[in-house]
Amino acid sequence: MTAAGLAVESLRQDSILFTYDSAEQVLEHLLKSGAGTAFYDAIDPTRRPAFDPRFLGMLAQRREADATTFAVRHEYVACVARKP
Numbered sequence: 001m002t003a004a005g006l007a008v009e010s011l012r013q014d015s016i017l018f019t020y021d022s023a024e025q026v027l028e029h030l031l032k033s034g035a036g037t038a039f040y041d042a043i044d045p046t047r048r049p050a051f052d053p054r055f056l057g058m059l060a061q062r063r064e065a066d067a068t069t070f071a072v073r074h075e076y077v078a079c080v081a082r083k084p
Contacts, residue, residue: 006081013077019069023059026070
């Protein structure tokens with residue numbers, strides 16, 4: 001920021017938690033939020049139909065045995081800067 005001639009007024013790091021009832025909802029969230037879009041777009045479009053069921057199966061396996069929902073956490077950094 002300093003190299004760009006800006007002064008940081010506030011800077012914070014945080015996260016937000018989303019919960020979903022199904023693996024399908026998680027996939028939809030990741031694709032709509034942009035969090036997984038770059039990875040999904042890198043997959044050959046002809047292979048995507050095979051990808052979705054495999055990914056959903058992996059999500060189901062990773063969910064904790066006692067969990068009733070899927071948790072998706074987005075970590076972020078927020079900065080407000082001004083030009084002095």
